[in-house]
Amino acid sequence: MADIIQLLPDHVANQIAAGEVVQRPSSVVKELLENAIDAEATIIKLIIKDAGKTLVQVIDNGKGMSTTDARLSFERHATSKIRTADDLFQLHTKGFRGEALASIAAIAHVELKTKQEHDDVGNAIIIEGSTIVSQDVVVTPKGTSISVKNLFFNIPARRNFLKSNAVELRHIIDEFHRVALAHPNISFSFYNNGSDVFNLPTGNYRQRIVAIFGSKTNEKLVPVEETTEVLKIAGFVCKPEFSKKTRGEQYFFVNDRFIKSGYLNHAISSAFDGLLKSGLYPSYFLYLTVNPQTIDINIHPTKTEIKFDDEHTLYALLRSAVKHSLGQFNIAPVLDFERDPNLDTPYDYNKIEANNPVIEVDRSFNPFKETYNSGKQTTAFKTQTLTNWDSLYVGLESKGNDFRKEFSEVHFESEESTESIFGTTSQAEYVQTTYQLHNKYIVSTIKSGMLILDQYRAHQRILYEDFLKCMTIKEGMSQQLLFPLELHFSTTDIEIIKQLKQDLEHAGFVFSNIHNEIVEIMGLPVNIPEQDVRNILEYLISDVENEVPNSNFSATDLLAKSMAKSLAIKRGQSLKKDEQEHLVNSLFACKEPNVSPNNKVTFITMSVDELDKKFI
Numbered sequence: 001m002a003d004i005i006q007l008l009p010d011h012v013a014n015q016i017a018a019g020e021v022v023q024r025p026s027s028v029v030k031e032l033l034e035n036a037i038d039a040e041a042t043i044i045k046l047i048i049k050d051a052g053k054t055l056v057q058v059i060d061n062g063k064g065m066s067t068t069d070a071r072l073s074f075e076r077h078a079t080s081k082i083r084t085a086d087d088l089f090q091l092h093t094k095g096f097r098g099e100a101l102a103s104i105a106a107i108a109h110v111e112l113k114t115k116q117e118h119d120d121v122g123n124a125i126i127i128e129g130s131t132i133v134s135q136d137v138v139v140t141p142k143g144t145s146i147s148v149k150n151l152f153f154n155i156p157a158r159r160n161f162l163k164s165n166a167v168e169l170r171h172i173i174d175e176f177h178r179v180a181l182a183h184p185n186i187s188f189s190f191y192n193n194g195s196d197v198f199n200l201p202t203g204n205y206r207q208r209i210v211a212i213f214g215s216k217t218n219e220k221l222v223p224v225e226e227t228t229e230v231l232k233i234a235g236f237v238c239k240p241e242f243s244k245k246t247r248g249e250q251y252f253f254v255n256d257r258f259i260k261s262g263y264l265n266h267a268i269s270s271a272f273d274g275l276l277k278s279g280l281y282p283s284y285f286l287y288l289t290v291n292p293q294t295i296d297i298n299i300h301p302t303k304t305e306i307k308f309d310d311e312h313t314l315y316a317l318l319r320s321a322v323k324h325s326l327g328q329f330n331i332a333p334v335l336d337f338e339r340d341p342n343l344d345t346p347y348d349y350n351k352i353e354a355n356n357p358v359i360e361v362d363r364s365f366n367p368f369k370e371t372y373n374s375g376k377q378t379t380a381f382k383t384q385t386l387t388n389w390d391s392l393y394v395g396l397e398s399k400g401n402d403f404r405k406e407f408s409e410v411h412f413e414s415e416e417s418t419e420s421i422f423g424t425t426s427q428a429e430y431v432q433t434t435y436q437l438h439n440k441y442i443v444s445t446i447k448s449g450m451l452i453l454d455q456y457r458a459h460q461r462i463l464y465e466d467f468l469k470c471m472t473i474k475e476g477m478s479q480q481l482l483f484p485l486e487l488h489f490s491t492t493d494i495e496i497i498k499q500l501k502q503d504l505e506h507a508g509f510v511f512s513n514i515h516n517e518i519v520e521i522m523g524l525p526v527n528i529p530e531q532d533v534r535n536i537l538e539y540l541i542s543d544v545e546n547e548v549p550n551s552n553f554s555a556t557d558l559l560a561k562s563m564a565k566s567l568a569i570k571r572g573q574s575l576k577k578d579e580q581e582h583l584v585n586s587l588f589a590c591k592e593p594n595v596s597p598n599n600k601v602t603f604i605t606m607s608v609d610e611l612d613k614k615f616i
């Protein structure tokens with residue numbers, strides 16, 4: 001029989017390797033920045049266009065490449081960084097696989113310019129889809145500039161798979177942070193579509209963190225310092241009171257390389273035990289230095305995972321170092337046997353100053369109540385919530401002023417969805433009764449048996465459809481604020497908000513200014529209460545970070561989801577009979593009552609037949 005095994009042509013092998021190395025524009029950013037660092041650059045400039053889809057360029061002042069090396073750098077497994085397998089255990093560089101440039105050149109248009117210090121002229125190479133288009137001598141400063149254009153130009157499926165610019169930019173900023181945080185002794189600048197996003201002068205760790213995350217970060221940092229035989233720990237944790245509801249800033253570096261480790265993350269979380277309310281995450285920037293022989297970073301192609309020889313010791317050391325710092329800075333409660341503990345103020349009271357009384361929204365208020373003036377709530381709450389909930393319906397005013405009343409009277413009007421469940425029987429034939437279970441579920445009778453709905457998810461669905469309707473029908477309806485709202489965000493968040501600006505305006509936000517670390521808002525969508533804006537924007541940013549699985553990312557949709565999530569009645573809240581009924585009825589007036597905005601089941605049914613079977 002004829003031989004059937006063939007070696008893949010190089011360009012095909014390269015494309016396959018590229019799939020591992022280059023998932024998205026941010027992977028290119030990571031590889032190029034790391035190469036610049038390995039080349040001992042002290043100034044690195046990152047330039048991107050269209051979130052890296054059109055251009056990623058890195059310019060460094062490092063050692064450059066010779067004519068031969070410049071050409072060789074695009075060959076697979078061509079690296080100057082290791083020579084033997086043993087070198088893998090002595091790694092002091094970021095790269096070592098010699099795959100990145102070959103992979104990138106296989107799926108993009110790449111231009112390289114490079115010159116070594118003592119050469120008069122440098123080399124320029126243009127390579128497209130692994131094919132060298134030209135190689136010339138050029139006049140260029142010392143160092144290397146690599147431009148990667150039209151990523152995935154020859155793999156349309158991959159190109160189409162890329163997410164919106166907001167999401168891709170977010171990934172790029174993440175990579176940039178990771179590299180810039182690890183190397184405060186290198187000056188970095190970052191330009192997106194011609195405007196500068198970051199300009200980071202050299203400094204120490206603290207200065208770098210503050211330069212990236214904003215001046216307010218400085219007061220949040222508690223230093224962590226520990227030197228033992230096996231490892232050195234430096235860096236900061238953030239004071240517990242600044243912990244975030246979303247994952248927050250969690251950075252681990254091992255020998256200047258960003259790594260992810262659930263195990264070590266756990267060590268830190270456990271050091272915060274008792275200091276954080278549940279649902280909050282600590283922020284930290286920790287730099288570990290260990291002997292390269294005791295770690296293996298070769299286990300993952302993108303190299304963010306690492307294997308330690310002695311994880312348990314590391315865990316214990318890290319945990320105790322963080323605990324120690326929190327205690328030293330008077331953040332953890334102190335044990336003092338001489339003192340009457342009753343006289344101690346809780347640790348987080350130390351810094352609290354008396355505030356002016358503020359009006360709060362009564363979260364327990366329920367919009368489905370038909371009689372608003374039942375007189376049971378305090379006046380402050382009543383007026384506040386009334387305006388809020390009123391505003392919820394403003395967008396739907398086209399239906400007439402007593403829309404709310406009308407809404408409350410929608411009894412199974414949306415026939416398609418309700419008929420199947422409730423049957424066509426007139427209401428006279430059966431009486432709908434509801435019952436609330438554990439302040440969480442509403443049980444309701446239906447013709448065929450019963451239905452149990454999850455109050456939180458159901459209300460999210462109702463609000464979500466309302467919000468979407470408001471935003472799409474009465475596009476951009478906004479309420480002018482008496483005083484502009486000024487919110488502080490980190491530079492990164494600001495960049496994301498800038499990306500989403502148009503969509504947010506579409507939804508009714510009016511921005512007077514977005515700059516440095518401040519967002520100034522003049523108007524809000526009619527249905528957003530002013531005090532929830534910050535939360536809503538934070539959720540939105542974190543949803544962009546997490547890319548919200550199953551969504552095709554529309555800012556309007558995300559916004560509606562975020563708002564529904566923040567404003568829906570939560571589990572644990574008791575509802576009156578008429579409120580329960582209203583919830584059930586409103587849910588079935590929705591277009592998609594079966595699932596929450598995040599595609600989770602909102603209700604289940606059980607027929608009398610099924611019940612009968614259980615009683616056999």
Ligand code: ADP
Pocket residue numbers: 031035036038039060062063064065069073074078079080081094095096097098099100101102143144
């Ligand atoms: P690796 O970094 O794993 O060695 P790469 O494909 O990223 O593999 O790079 C191949 C080689 O090209 C490197 O080993 C290095 O010698 C050279 N190189 C890449 N980028 C630069 C740069 N910015 N400055 C100097 N040399 C570089």
Ligand code: MG
Pocket residue numbers: 031034035094095096098100101
């Ligand atoms: Mg490399």
